[in-house]
Amino acid sequence: MSFPPIRPELAGIEPYGAPQLPIDRVPVQLNVNENPYGPSEECIADIAAAAADAARTLNRYPDREFVALRTALASYLSRDVAGEITPDQVWAANGSNEVMLQLLQAFGGPGRTALSFAPTYSMYPEYARDTHTRWVAGRREDDFSLDLDVARDLVKTEQPGVILLPSPNNPTGTALPPDAIGVLCEAAGDGLVVVDEAYGEFRRAGVPSALELLPTYRNLVVTRTMSKAFAGAGLRLGYLAADPAICDAIRVVRLPYHLSAVTQAVALAALGHAPELLSKVDELRAERDALVDWLRSESYDIADSDANFVLFGRFADRHAVWQGLLDRGVLIRETGPDGWLRVSVGTPDEMAAFRAALIEVTQSDVNGERA
Template sequence: MTSLSDLPIRDDLRGRTPYGAPQKVVPVALNVNENTHPVPEDVAADIVARVAVAVTGVNRYPDREFTELREAFARYLGHGLTAEQVWAANGSNEVLQHILQAFGGPGRSLLGFAPTYSMYPLLASGTGTGWIAAGRDAEFELSPETAAAAVREHDPDIVILCSPNNPTGTPLSLDTVEAVYAAARGIVIVDEAYAEFMPEGEPSALTLLPGRERLLVSRTMSKAFAFAGARVGYLAADPAVVDALRLVRLPYHLSAITQAAALGALAHSDEMLAMVGEIRAQRDRLVVELAELGYLPHCSGSNFVLFGGVDDPHAVFEALLERGVLIRDVGIPHHLRVTAGTETETTAFLEALRALGRPSGAVPAGAQSVSSQS
């Protein structure tokens, strides 16, 4: 049988492995930061009705500019945004890929701050863009001074900031975004995949868009909207940036069915986001109860919690899996990550972890590495 090494793939792809989190059928899956709450029945019914209408016209290509969807995203985001400032694609990963195709490429570089989302270096590799992993401050924080210094040192073509950061959950201040933008000569992306889970009133990088034509703010419907299976991501930026992304997108890249489903979800945004408060409550519960169990949970502004103090992450991961609970080993020494699920799911995880006994407490509280798992 032919192996990958036998094929004439690009030299820079040899030896690499594709993105992939464990996919297992278990009673409690809390490993990939999905919103584990189902779409409300009435919303699902409306989405199905809209998709049914779209299906009757799938003999024709969809609206290439997905105008109605861009208008809906602009209304949802607010901040005076217009459809001309919005772009969308099949998940925020494709949005980021479009950005790298337009502004990255051979001879250009992307700077991120590790540990961070593992798709960043993979997207860079796939587009021939050099990946630069800069470090963070203690407890995975990223100060304006640290971030700006890294930008000045490496002089990248693109900088990406994950806010809140994945896999650590660390919030990012707008001061850091402003400092990075001032230090950078190229594109600055703020990936706000988990923005809806930040505390009420916490400002978004969307507030910084006016007058900053090189600033892009990426979002997704996968998390807060419980729409991971629909694959819809979007961004807000200067209209000229949107024009640049048109140059690299595939024709009719958003299907009529995808557009119809996303419009249905956005039409019920209040109901879809009503579960966010419960998820925040379960996240905060995880922080409290993990500490009571002897672990070292990190501050999180997302829908998951990274916790340290784990004697043997692989052993704990496997022991939980045997009990029907799937979480994530993100490659950071003595750490594991768990998604905040429903109250029942969170309880199941905590009870399974409690059954394993308390950690020894022999591992260092600040143990971390530059691994960039998601």
């Protein structure tokens, strides 16, 4: 046996991660769907004060149930629904990644199946792998929608313990209609249907949140994050809303005191500035829609986006285009179906730099030709 004695199925696997390059080398970074607008000085001061208060009690363990934070998150989510979401319906962890992993730990595992529909978030099969959960991926249609009859049949055949449905989908940006969620919740029986709304705040007007369906389907889980619309990627705070019994079950697998006192304090301070932190969402939506219009005017194929990124193509050699953009100081993401690229929505200046670089690459490099 070679050293270290890693599990055989993990041997030789590269860890997940998008390229991280210094900003002085690549000034326009549009590859990981960050919010390009940071917090105000007032918000920074309140966060710093909250962290300082938490530091005074770092000799003690934090609130294991993070009641104050769950109460604040429930209040925030309740603005998206006709009724009320209560604190006992909310759970949080270190990013929505840990939320998903905890769901698979509690409701997946040996002898159980997790299911999604490709193309989808590339971490989902890793959560399944890490929890010894069988992974099944159905296929989306050419426009990245779901054929509900096919999807329902697959769910009934596989009987998954957990269905993972990002909406808006990553990497395509496409949102699911409520009827699709309802169909899959009914087909899943007692299996969980997890609607991952990491980009939910960016959805277009008239596109509802799955939160509205929580009273109807007890097996529905809706996850969110403070990384995107809240401009809190460095905070690492993700959360879910679900039936209280689901939150209780997650307690069995959570690590002791998994949310630090500092994380709880900073998240609470940020939530206190929600109107300010979310104030740029409308601007980013408008910038996204302008980007979609421009890419279409340049004859690219586009996936309709309800997120803060756009998937576009198609290229005979997408890596050559990605590299050409990088050589010109613009970093985007080489992900999704073959021939497609994904670009995050940035500031107007960043989007202008992206457009100029893309024109230059595709006009000067034959590898930038459309597929």
